[in-house]
Amino acid sequence: MxxxxxxxxxxxxxxxxxxxxxxxxxxxxxxxxxxxxxxxxxxxxxxxxxxxxxxxxxxxxxxxxxxxxxxxxxxxxxxxxxxxxALEPLMLALGEWGFGAMGEPGPEDIVTLDSMTMAFRTSFRRDVAAELPATRYEVHVGPVALNLAVDGGELRVRPVEGGPLVRVADGELAEEADADLVIVCGPGIRELVAGTVTASEAIAAELVSVQAGDPALLDRFARTFHLDPGRTPSGA
Structure with missing residues (x-):
């Protein structure tokens, strides 16, 4: 020490x-x-x-x-x-604080299952999700594919087709989930999460590609996972 x-x-x-x-x-x-x-x-x-x-x-x-x-x-x-x-609230607040300064990824920057899992936990708006119907999303970002199950203001995350263990808030392992909406995206998903583009604009600009499910659910996704780059983190 x-x-x-x-x-x-x-x-x-x-x-x-x-x-x-x-x-x-x-x-x-x-x-x-x-x-x-x-x-x-x-x-x-x-x-x-x-x-x-x-x-x-x-x-x-x-x-x-x-x-x-x-x-x-x-x-x-x-x-x-x-x-x-007990560091989890701090980590989520730190991720939210850093989101506003991320900018565009560098040529050697990577995404991992763990970094994306924490990114979705960080951007999850529990209060908004509590008012929306239960929805299961399958999100592909580069090499990472995640199932995001949203129900009653709770988020459960699991890798698609197995992979490393992912714990949920109650400490148990999340179960395999089918998806209501399957999307493929790259770094441009940041614009959707930040609210600088609408769901329809993200599709039109090919920032997000809907592979299965109702494209209208992308708007629900954007409301459920949202970070305002100029907002004070909730943990502050």
Whole structure:
């Protein structure tokens, strides 16, 4: 801990000493989606050096944020402790805050299952969804394909056709879901989520392609998953 000490007695300082090192919060982000083996974490963060990943995991374990446990059919995995999972509201607020400054992706920027899962959790408008009929979406963004099941103000996320485990809010694993609307999109989905284009404009501009289901449901999707780049994050 001494090497990470800021030398100040403050809750913010303690938080930074525990999760403020480079890559630490991205490890937390991925583990908020579900338990991961070491190789899963490495594949989800391809630029992290293996020695840094091992070091960060050891630090997070020492600080009581992460633990290593056996999981049926997957061997030993890393998962968040209760203290680690308590970071979720902070992570969602941080993602919402960063959304306004994202800009266009760089040529080497990638999306992963875990990053997109957290992106949809961040943009999910629970109050709006509670007033809308239950709807299941299948969303393809680059190599990532997710089922988003929205029902009564609750969101459940699962990879399409299996994949890494994804935990939902109650700690159980989401079940396979059929979809009312199947869409394929690229970085342009950001404009739909930001509200800078309407659903019909997104289709016309080929930012989003409807592969199955009623295209009119894309408007419901845009209302359910929305982030205003100029809005103060809800956690503030």
């Amino acid at each position: 001494a090497s990470r000490s800021y030398g100040q007695y403050c809750g913010v300082v303690t938080a930074l000493e525990q999760v403020g090192e480079r890559w630490a919060l991205l490890i937390v982000r991925d583990l908020l989606v579900g338990p991961r083996r070491y190789v899963d974490l490495k594949n989800g963060l391809p630029r992290i050096p293996t020695n840094i990943l091992s070091k960060r995991l050891k630090e997070l374990q020492d600080d009581g944020v992460v633990r290593r446990v056996p999981l049926a059919h997957r061997g030993l995995v890393y998962e968040l402790t209760d203290r680690g999972r």
